[in-house]
Amino acid sequence: MLNMDFSERIVIRTEQQQWQSSPAGGVLRKPLAREEAERGHATSVVRYEPGASFARHEHPLGEEILVLDGVFSDENGDYPAGTYIRNPPGTGHAPFSKHGCTLLVKLHQFNERDLKSVRVDTNSARWLPGIGGLEVMPLHEFEHEHVALVKWPANEIFQPHRHFGGEEIFVLSGEFCDEHGRYPRGTWIRSPHLSQHHPFVEQETIIWVKTGHLPE
Secondary structure, three states, X not given: OEOOOOOOOEEEEHHHOOOXXXXXXXXXXXXXXXXXXXXXXXXXXXXXXXXXXXXXXXXXXXXXXXEEEEEEEEOOEEEEOOEEEEEOOOEEEOOEOOOOEEEEEXXXXXXXXXXXXXXXXXXXXXXXXXXXXXXXXXXXXXOOEEEEEEEXXXXXXXXXXXXXXXXXXXXXXXXXXXXXXXXXXXXXXXXXXXXEEOOEEOOOEEEEEEEOOOXX
């Protein structure tokens, strides 16, 4: 098991991690949280080298993907950098990448009643006004769970707040900051239920954010 105590705050600067091999040749990964070696709850950064593929597999409790660079593909289509994907419980596919790609992948973490298939091209989806100077791009919501991209303008300071149901952040560009530290691009942060922080940025920063999904 790796980082499966959801009462702990976890910070991993993934760009400092080493790639590890997977059961599929040419598919590498950086584990962030993992229940078992090759099944169950898992969050990872995954890299497909050019021409790599993964055998067809099922998603008993869903799969969530954000394409960070390159083009990810399966039998249903091609998904360029910036694509947000949700494959709901009970689905399966045979993924590959012709030219290589890097992904943020979350497995086996859906509510079993959350059956919506989602494909969002964040390159063309609309930014909506948020609190203060923030802009928000909603990606998915189900009951208490909310997923979005958030764009922070330079020198933005957000109000201190608590995370009911926890919060996960992946820094896509810029540098995210709070009273606990500074988090460059590629940083993954998981904060537990009812944790609190006072975030700010000094440069324009874009983060992927999920809230309301962790155990209370």
